[in-house]
Amino acid sequence: MARLSFREQVLRVREDAIVDAVNRLLADKGFDLMTVDEVAADVGIAKASLYKHFASKEALAAAAMVRLLQRTLAFVEQQATHAGASAYDRLRAVTRWALQLQLAGEMPTLPSQNSSLRAELMANKAYLDLLMQVSDKLGEWILQAQAAGDIDPALPPEVVLYTIYARGCDPVPAFLKAGGQYGDDQIVDWVLSTCFDGLRGPVRRPAGAGN
Amino acid sequence: MARLSFREQVLRVREDAIVDAVNRLLADKGFDLMTVDEVAADVGIAKASLYKHFASKEALAAAAMVRLLQRTLAFVEQQATHAGASAYDRLRAVTRWALQLQLAGEMPTLPSQNSSLRAELMANKAYLDLLMQVSDKLGEWILQAQAAGDIDPALPPEVVLYTIYARGCDPVPAFLKAGGQYGDDQIVDWVLSTCFDGLRGPVRRPAGAGN
DNA sequence: GTCTATAAGAGGATAGAC
DNA sequence: GTCTATCCTCTTATAGAC
Helix, strand or coil: CHHHHHHHHHHHHHHHHHHHHHHHHHHHHCCCCCCHHHHHHHHCCCHHHHHHHCCCHHHHHHHHHHHHHHHHHHHHHHHCCCCCCCHHHHHHHHHHHHHHHHHCCCCCCCCCCCHHHHHHHHCCHHHHHHHHHHHHHHHHHHHHHHHCCCCCCCCCHHHHHHHHHHHCCCHHHHHHHHHCCCCHHHHHHHHHHHHHCCCCCCCCCCCCCCC | CHHHHHHHHHHHHHHHHHHHHHHHHHHHHCCCCCCHHHHHHHHCCCHHHHHHHCCCHHHHHHHHHHHHHHHHHHHHHHHHCCCCCCHHHHHHHHHHHHHHHHHCCCCCCCCCCCHHHHHHHHCCHHHHHHHHHHHHHHHHHHHHHHHCCCCCCCCCHHHHHHHHHHHCCCHHHHHHHHHCCCCHHHHHHHHHHHHHCCCCCCCCCCCCCCC
16 A cells, blocks of 8 residues: 555656646646647656646646646635635735736636637536635625625626636736836736726825815 | 729728638637638638738738727727817726727737737837827826826826726626626626726725715 | 649647557 | 657648639
8 A cells, every 4th residue: 555655646746747837838828829749848758648647738727727726725715714804805815816826927827718628627527616616705705895895886796706817817917027127016016906996096085085 | 093993992802801800700719719711711712812912820910900909099099089088088988999899809819928929010010100109199198197196196107008908808898798697888887997996996985984 | 813732830649669 | 657659630821723
């Protein structure tokens, strides 16, 4: 049993290395431009060996997305333990985390339109399950934040959820980073502000309010 | 000269039909999934004939983007004639127009990462010229809106400009439309609100302000 | 300038030896 | 399970007749 367990550990380490490479390439070039040859070369194994671990290119991407959702769920559950934070604070923290991940080049992005990939993901139970868990938790916070008046109660929670998800693959941070004149933290602050406070900015008062 | 002019007109009409098809396919599936065969089939001519009009797939996409920018510039210049509107109103009108275009399936979207395509665009004088004209005009309005306090003066104008551009290819409207329970106008209003007023929503007052 | 036919190559996936 | 070598399909692009 020790030998079997060891073998399994080796397997896991190798598959983790594969998912690492896929994650990097998805973040860098996206699904359509990522080639299986690149993944194999990046990991340092033959392409045929890759296919012993994952059945298809879509399965590779799905594995990367599942790991992303696992990490997201871990972060979300960690936030839930902070008693002092409001629901709004938590939503903002999660969004900040996603933006930081993206700027670090570790956010795998999928095309919103590739049908073969969507089919694979919609058939992936682990993926759907995790996505639902994350969405449920965020959904709770959204309702709480709306009740507290921190998030616009006129918006359907769905709209808020999608908007937060969309910030994770927003092109703005990458463009600003490509410009080269701002640091990551500064970029994150600005994008976070435009997301929650809008282009109008935080705390506006009616004309003539005096401060 | 009349015969030549007539021939040129026929040419223009045909090329317009090609760009129409490209525009539709780019909006529908994106650059990577669009094939030249599809474009040819959609227009109803042979693929080889396409290549008599445009030198490459990238050139096709570039033509669609140039036409988009021409239309954008036309809309922007039309807004400039509305004397009653503030700079902020105009920015909001342009963003609304882009969102409506997207929901109508007429917004060609490019991958933010395809290098061959970016190279072609960056070498396309007409494209760069139009992009600069649009950006200059929007940039003016952004500065004015910031001076008027309608847009957060703490944000670099660059950030505001990129954010507005990014709304034109935001995945949120398409997701909401796919859900099927909301009309286009409703979706546009919500996304526009999250863009300018943020998830917090319009007009927040300090606690205890009374209304 | 339009067509049919085909070149040329990339990229996903597999065969079969070890 | 890893490798080398290969298959096969899809897609961009072009040749050459009309």
